[in-house]
Amino acid sequence: MSRLAMLETCDLTAFYGDFQALFGITFALNEGETVAIIGANGAGKSTFLKAIAGLLPRPAAAVRLDGRDIGALPAYEIVKFGVALVPEGRRLFSSLSVEENLLVGAYGRHTGGPWNIETVYQLFPMLRERRHTPSTALSGGQQQMVAIGRSLMSNPRILLCDELSLGLAPIVIRDIYAALADIKARGTSVVLVEQDLVHAMSVADRAYCFQEGRVSLSGRPAELTRDAIHAAYFGL
Amino acid sequence: MLGWIDTLLQGILLGGLYSLYATGLSVIFGIMRLVNLAHGDLIVLGAFLILAATSAGVPLPVACAVVVPLMFALGYVLQSVLLNRALGRNILPPLLITFGLSIIVQNGLLETFSADTHRLDVGSLQSASLPLGGGIAVGVMPLICLAAAIGVILVLNGVFYRTAVGRAFRATSDDVEIAQLMGINNRSIYALTMGISLAVCALAAFFLGTRANFDPSIGPARLLYAFEAVIIGGLSSLWGTLAGGIVVGVAQTVGAHIDPEWQILSGHVAFLIVLVIRPRGLFPRAVD
Numbered sequence: 001m002s003r004l005a006m007l008e009t010c011d012l013t014a015f016y017g018d019f020q021a022l023f024g025i026t027f028a029l030n031e032g033e034t035v036a037i038i039g040a041n042g043a044g045k046s047t048f049l050k051a052i053a054g055l056l057p058r059p060a061a062a063v064r065l066d067g068r069d070i071g072a073l074p075a076y077e078i079v080k081f082g083v084a085l086v087p088e089g090r091r092l093f094s095s096l097s098v099e100e101n102l103l104v105g106a107y108g109r110h111t112g113g114p115w116n117i118e119t120v121y122q123l124f125p126m127l128r129e130r131r132h133t134p135s136t137a138l139s140g141g142q143q144q145m146v147a148i149g150r151s152l153m154s155n156p157r158i159l160l161c162d163e164l165s166l167g168l169a170p171i172v173i174r175d176i177y178a179a180l181a182d183i184k185a186r187g188t189s190v191v192l193v194e195q196d197l198v199h200a201m202s203v204a205d206r207a208y209c210f211q212e213g214r215v216s217l218s219g220r221p222a223e224l225t226r227d228a229i230h231a232a233y234f235g236l
Numbered sequence: 237m238l239g240w241i242d243t244l245l246q247g248i249l250l251g252g253l254y255s256l257y258a259t260g261l262s263v264i265f266g267i268m269r270l271v272n273l274a275h276g277d278l279i280v281l282g283a284f285l286i287l288a289a290t291s292a293g294v295p296l297p298v299a300c301a302v303v304v305p306l307m308f309a310l311g312y313v314l315q316s317v318l319l320n321r322a323l324g325r326n327i328l329p330p331l332l333i334t335f336g337l338s339i340i341v342q343n344g345l346l347e348t349f350s351a352d353t354h355r356l357d358v359g360s361l362q363s364a365s366l367p368l369g370g371g372i373a374v375g376v377m378p379l380i381c382l383a384a385a386i387g388v389i390l391v392l393n394g395v396f397y398r399t400a401v402g403r404a405f406r407a408t409s410d411d412v413e414i415a416q417l418m419g420i421n422n423r424s425i426y427a428l429t430m431g432i433s434l435a436v437c438a439l440a441a442f443f444l445g446t447r448a449n450f451d452p453s454i455g456p457a458r459l460l461y462a463f464e465a466v467i468i469g470g471l472s473s474l475w476g477t478l479a480g481g482i483v484v485g486v487a488q489t490v491g492a493h494i495d496p497e498w499q500i501l502s503g504h505v506a507f508l509i510v511l512v513i514r515p516r517g518l519f520p521r522a523v524d
Binding site for chain 1: 400403404406407409410411413414415416417418419420421422
């Protein structure tokens with residue numbers, strides 16, 4: 001990597017109480033890039049995204065955005081710097097309607113950008129029809145669309161996506177990934193945590209494979225052989 | 237028959253006061269799952285603050301207009317410097333802190349104002365009443381109190397359901413971790429919540445002080461009525477809390493109508509009956 005990466009982690013560690021989940025992750029994301037993070041259950045993929053987003057304590061200098069340390073900032077500050085997380089399992093606000101969920105996503109917005117309620121509805125037209133529905137009444141795919149839209153409302157430069165395809169039908173996954181292509185086309189960089197290898201590799205510029213809290217493999221999808229991924233995935 | 241209608245009316249009006257006690261409690265429990273055991277004592281503190289201001293020559297309406305924002309500020313500071321430090325997965329530490337606070341406030345008031353009983357004087361309004369015909373009349377002050385209770389709920393619902401900050405309150409209540417991802421500072425939301433709670437306490441204090449005598453020891457009983465109203469209401473909305481307050485109020489006046497000694501007891505009995513029949517309250521939350 002010749003130029004300065006937009007988002008970097010350097011020897012990032014994270015703990016749940018006494019349990020160490022990440023053992024020194026070094027990672028980089030360049031402007032406009034989509035990077036996939038793959039790995040088995042419990043490899044630390046979600047923990048990694050949470051640590052970047054500020055939901056877990058981490059060493060202050062371990063996360064850097066545009067060369068600036070953001071590791072000491074709480075989650076509600078991180079989003080103001082243009083880093084938004086689409087959490088695993090959607091986690092919509094259950095007492096808020098679809099539209100309210102989207103609007104609350106703009107609460108911490110500090111800059112203009114392509115995303116507002118209108119452009120989110122253009123991206124996911126079926127949400128406009130259901131705008132006043134309680135978010136709990138939606139199907140899993142629609143909920144995922146709200147979760148993505150909610151994160152876009154802060155006009156992030158970097159979108160962290162945790163298991164977008166989890167529990168969704170293949171046809172719905174296709175729609176979600178089509179939307180992701182639109183989001184990328186507007187210049188947003190994406191970090192994609194996925195168990196679905198095929199989808200992750202099809203959209204990623206680069207990929208990291210995690211195993212037990214460490215990076216076991218990284219590279220461009222075309223350069224990674226099936227056997228290498230297999231070995232990095234399971235540690236065989 | 238007429239006597240019963242009158243009793244029912246007085247009970248509903250009393251329910252307005254209990255609803256004012258309970259609204260602040262309902263708001264802090266709803267948004268941060270915090271049980272404030274000092275709630276009743278903070279209402280009494282509000283009454284003494286108003287009393288102190290009027291004793292210094294400040295007119296009563298001005299005293300209220302000063303004490304309501306003062307109590308808001310007190311709540312904001314209390315939450316940010318003390319209670320926010322204790323919030324976490326374990327509900328016990330904040331419970332213990334508010335228990336301690338209750339003792340401190342009670343004894344502080346006792347030390348400062350002695351155990352004498354006091355009353356806030358509203359002059360001729362005190363005994364003014366509206367005749368409704370048929371020998372039934374309702375007091376003007378209790379009527380204003382009920383109207384204030386409804387007004388507070390309308391205003392709070394307006395804030396919670398129609399403003400961006402209100403959405404942030406509800407989002408924080410639903411999922412505090414994800415709310416932070418939206419750029420919401422949950423600690424400042426909590427501080428605002430406690431501020432709102434104590435501002436409503438100050439208003440309740442005014443109606444408490446004009447309705448009956450108060451002294452530093454009566455806080456815990458107010459807390460109990462407020463709790464009962466919140467639980468009977470079922471935690472889903474502030475309207476439920478109002479309904480809960482009215483149930484307690486009506487039960488107490490009906491009890492007193494049968495035998496004056498039964499007033500307090502019948503309120504508690506009504507609470508227990510509701511718990512037996514509808515353990516989750518009259519208007520339960522859809523999801524918990």
